[in-house]
Amino acid sequence: MDVLAFVIGVLVMVIGLGVSIALHEVGHLVPAKRFGVRVGQYMIGMGPTLWSRKRGETEYGFKAFPVGGYISMAGMYPRTQPAPSEPALAGAAARAERRRGLYATLVQDAQAANAETLEGVDDSRTFHRLPVWKRVIIMLGGPIMNLVLAVVMFAVLFSGIGMQQATTTVATVAECVLPAGSTATECSAGDPEAPAHAAGVLPGDRLVSLAGEPVETFAEASEVIRARPGAAIPLVVERDGDEVSLTLTPIENQVEVTGADGAASVEQVGYAGVSASVERVRQPIWTGPQAAFENVGAVVRIVADLPARLYDTAYDLFTGGERDADGPMSVVGVGRLAGEVAATDAPILDRVGVMVSLLASLNIALFVFNLVPLLPLDGGHIVIALWDGLRRALARLTGRPEPAPTDATRLVPLTLVVVVLLVGMGALLFAADIFNPVQLLGG
Structure with missing residues (x-):
């Protein structure tokens, strides 16, 4: 394995993920600012802050672990009434923990953190005060x-x-038909000649028509061949700019097919012994x-x-x-x-x-x-x-x-x-x- 290429591939994916996360947060940031919500932070990553810079009222930065990102909007949750001071919050949290346990403590802590984002912020610039459709747009962004x-x-x-697709240009022509299950790579004297080879098809030929019907794809040509085992098929190929008429007689070949119900069966189909060249085709x-x-x-x-x-x-x-x-x-x-x-x-x-x-x-x-x-x-x-x-x-x-x-x-x-x-x-x-x-x- 090429180690350098491997590392480059990983880095490309990490950078691509980082860009995807950054643009995800931009999708939240732009409508939030457009609707007047105060955005305190725009951060890529989680954990300790590696670098940040404040522009206007928003701090932009990167954190240590590139596994996510966030924007901090004022008033993601509604203001609790009354908005308590820090000592009051600490006392309330302690009392809640004693009286009602972990659930109340978690809620109280969340309300305290939410209250911090609302300090000094006009209520009209908070997320929860927006009309529903604007809140949905921000979160969908x-x-x-x-x-x-x-x-x-x-x-x-x-x-x-x-996308890579099989074209109507012939890549290879088999010289013979090898027995089923054979591991041989060369023809022997007893092997029958492949139909396409017998018909005179050459590598580089472009299939023009089969059985009198024009073919646009190799798949169409394959369907015609598979449907006519043992039948003589008129074949027209383009070779060196000229059209050449040939006759192709596919032999019978047994293949296993799977039906729509998942059941397997054996069918007799035609076989010619040609393969298609593969090219990238723009869709x-x-x-x-x-x-x-x-x-x-x-x-x-x-x-x-x-x-x-x-x-x-x-x-x-x-x-x-x-x-x-x-x-x-x-x-x-x-x-x-x-x-x-x-x-x-x-x-x-x-x-x-x-x-x-x-x-x-x-x-x-x-x-x-x-x-x-x-x-x-x-x-x-x-x-x-x-x-x-x-x-x-x-x-x-x-x-x-x-x-x-x-x-x-x-x-x-x-x-x-x-x-x-x-x-x-x-x-x-x-x-x-x-x-x-x-x-x-x-x-």
């Missing part, structure tokens, strides 16, 4: 940014780089967005089935079983795959294509996962905003006073449980990606 990035990357992959511009939304559906299914998939990952980790290639991975696993791709002996465009695909899929995962309706994820804040909107609408319909904003600090204990589960999931996937990685490129 991050995931939508990841979705847009994925669409752009898939568009670059499919319409810019292009229509809508192919990228289509691929992105197909990936969204696939990731949604993974998230919906996450407990079972995590169990399988843990089981494979401790038993040494082969990991599901479509299962969840941590950034360690994605980085390792990127390094292996960069170090493979393949054309540079092929390696770039795989890297772009990995980054696009990573952004799809960020989009879907952040919309899970649990705090502290963006989806949890969206649900709270929509709940507030529903309560206000019901109050207007029934003629009651507008209710106070939902005090989400009371959900902090549940949020802590979610955080613990996320940390546990991350630790499991980290361990699995180190000690029992997904094998996509071979052993």
Whole structure:
């Protein structure tokens, strides 16, 4: 393995992840500032601050561990009444802990931290005072940014780089038909001549028509051949700029096929003995967005089935079983795959294509996962905003006073449980990606 190429691949993925996270937070930052919310911090990463600079009222910076990011908005939760001083907060927290235990202490601590973000801030510039639609836009901004990035990357992959496809140009022509299960690499005297070789097909020929019908793809040509075992098929190829008419008679070949019900059966199909040249073909511009939304559906299914998939990952980790290639991975696993791709002996465009695909899929995962309706994820804040909107609408319909904003600090204990589960999931996937990685490129 080319170690330097491996390291470059990992670095590209780390930088790509960092950019994705940074733009995710920009997706929150821009509408928050546009709607007048006071944003105290814009940080990439977690842990100790490595570098920061204050511009206006916002501190921008990087933290030690590139595993996330955040913006700090004033009044993510409503102001508690009255807003207590620090000694009062400390006393209240102590009394709460004695009287009601851990739950009350967690809530009180969250309210105290929220009160700090509100100090000296005009109430009209707080997040919770915004109309519901503005709160939803701010919280959707991050995931939508990841979705847009994925669409752009898939568009670059499919319409810019292009996808490898079998063309109608013949790459190789077999001289003979080897017996089924044979490991021979050369023809012997008793082997029958391959139909395409007998017909006079040459490497470099471009298939123009079969059975009188023009063919645009190699797949179309293969279907005609497979459907006519033993039949003489008129074949027209383009050779050195001229059209040449030939006759191809496919032989019968047994293949195993799997039906829609999953049952396997053996069919007699035609065989000619030709293979197609493979070229990168640029796809229509809508192919990228289509691929992105197909990936969204696939990731949604993974998230919906996450407990079972995590169990399988843990089981494979401790038993040494082969990991599901479509299962969840941590950034360690994605980085390792990127390094292996960069170090493979393949054309540079092929390696770039795989890297772009990995980054696009990573952004799809960020989009879907952040919309899970649990705090502290963006989806949890969206649900709270929509709940507030529903309560206000019901109050207007029934003629009651507008209710106070939902005090989400009371959900902090549940949020802590979610955080613990996320940390546990991350630790499991980290361990699995180190000690029992997904094998996509071979052993």
